[in-house]
Every structure is written in C-alpha cells, then in structure tokens.
Amino acid sequence: MKPVFILVLSAQLSGLCAQEAATGQQQVFTGVYLMNLYDLNVNEYSFYADFYIWFRWKGDRDPSGIEFVNSVEKWGFTTEMFSEEPKELAGGWMYNGMRIEGRFYYPFALNRFPLDKHELVIQLENTDYPIDSLIYLPDTSRFLMREDFVIPGWEVEKAETASHTNAYSTDFGEPTGARSAYSNFTFLIHLKRPLSYFALKLMLPLLVVILASLGALFIYPSYIDARISLPIGGLLSCVFLQQSYSSALPDVGYMVLMDQIYLLSYLLIAAVILNVMLSGNKAATKDGMNFKGLYNNNKRLAIYLFTGYFLGIALLIFL
Structure with missing residues (x-):
C-alpha cells in the first residue's frame, strides 16, 4: 500500500512540475546576422535591411511567430524559414530561423548634421505570447554582420543586440482586456557620417x-x-x-x-x-x-x- 501511495504522489508531483514548466516564462536565445543594409533614405526616414535571425529555446512555444515593430511597406517583406518545423538539438534545445528582407522606419535626428550619429534599429515582438510566457534574450554570437559590410557614405561603428519589455498603455478597445507587455528584441547598428x-x-x-x-x-x-x-x-x-x-x-x-x-x-x-x-x-x-x-x-x-x-x-x- 505504501509503495502505491508513493508512486501516486510522485506522479502528481511530476504532473504539477510539468504544468508549472508549461505555464512559466520560456527563454528564447535570439541571434542576428546582417547581410546588407541599403537605400538608407534620410528624407523618408527609412532603410532596407537583409539579415538572418534565429531562435534557440527549450519548451513547446514556437517563438517564430513574430512581427517587426518598426517595419514599413509590409507588402514588400520577404521571409524564408530555415525549415518548416523546428530542428531538435542536443540537450533538448529546439532551433529554427529565417531570412528577412524588408524596409524599416527610423526617425533620423539631424540636429548635428553633418556630424550626426545614428542608431538604426530593427525591433521584433512575438504576436502570440506576452512577456510572462516568452522572452527573447540576445544570443552569445560575436558576429552580427558580414566582415566586409559597408554602407556607402557612412562609417559603421558597431552592432549590438538588446532585449527589453514593451508595455502597451492601451486595452486595444477591449474594456475587459488587460494591458499587455511583450518581450521586445532589438538589433542596433551604430553609424556616423565620415569626417x-x-x-x-x-x-x-x-x-x-x-x-x-x-x-x-x-x-x-x-x-x-x-x-x-x-x-x-x-x-x-x-x-x-x-x-x-x-x-x-x-x-x-x-x-x-x-x-x-x-x-x-x-x-x-x-x-x-x-x-x-x-x-x-x-x-x-x-x-x-x-x-x-x-x-x-x-x-x-x-x-x-x-x-x-x-x-x-x-x-x-x-x-
């Protein structure tokens, strides 16, 4: 009788742990590799970018359901997934990614022209899961752009990634809806005009x-x-x-x-x-x-x- 009770208790504890893991925050390590950045248009406050982005995570939530917060001309976006289904790696890790090419908005501040410096940003968020369910964290990759990457007429200083919380101060017209916060992953390119x-x-x-x-x-x-x-x-x-x-x-x-x-x-x-x-x-x-x-x-x-x-x-x- 005692062994049966122990087995039942263990099964309940295992189920409880599994349920807790399923409802906890899933960490997604995210990396970016920039291939090209062109048509940097100061007059239209926008630029085109061509880059790879990948995700590595443990859990059942697919992090590839993303939207780019500062994207424009969405009809011209191209997205090519690495694979239709996530790839399983050693240690229980899941992996997938995509290649993105599209136009992004950036509000150029020209107070210091022609000695102006800018931080071009590409921001993404998950469309399905708020931050208490899924968070994007920068990957440990040291290479964020091609070694021969250049932007004619500009000096590229560095590139970096960052993660922060984006809280929307609106209920989107749903009175009973709670105000949501989402994990925002940002890729930044620091550049300046040559002296x-x-x-x-x-x-x-x-x-x-x-x-x-x-x-x-x-x-x-x-x-x-x-x-x-x-x-x-x-x-x-x-x-x-x-x-x-x-x-x-x-x-x-x-x-x-x-x-x-x-x-x-x-x-x-x-x-x-x-x-x-x-x-x-x-x-x-x-x-x-x-x-x-x-x-x-x-x-x-x-x-x-x-x-x-x-x-x-x-x-x-x-x-």
Missing part, C-alpha cells in the same frame, strides 16, 4: 568663400568698387552652397549644425560689407585722410573676424 564629408565637401568651399570675403579688407580703402564686390560675391556663394546641401535633407523645424555655421558666416560677411561701406564713406567725405592707418585697421579687423569665426565654429561643434 571627410564635413571637412572636404562642406567646410572647405565655405572657408574659401569666407577668406575671399575677408580679402576685401586687405584692399586699399580707396578702391571701393573692388572691395564691395568680394563680400557681395561671397554672400551669393554662401546662399548657393547652403541650398546645395539643404536640398538633400528633409524639411525639419529646427536648425541643423551646418545651418548654424552658415548663420555665423552670414554675420561675418555682413560685418565685412558694413565695414567696407563705412570706410568708403570716410574716404569720400574726408580729404587728406590717412588711408594707410585705415588700411592697417581693416587688416587687423579681418584677423579678428576670422579668429572669432573659427572659435565660433569650434564652439558649435564641441558644445
């Missing part, structure tokens, strides 16, 4: 224009026509240069870093024009004026203006 783009393509032409405008202060004050033509030409050049990069940016309600640098450039050119006009008036109204002293003062002013301009740019960049 050469800022220095050579944007700042170098602007500096040439600024130096040419300041050159007006190195012309003898009596040559008023030659002096005024340089900063006026520099002003027009600045307008065209600013339009050349602004046309490649979306309409935003704030000034980007390059806009602030151009604002500083306009102020410098305006100061040069004002000085040329005042010097010309003095030269025209005062006979026997000491032009050499005025000329030396203008040269010193040009040095002060350029120094202040350089320091102003440094403050805008580093503060």
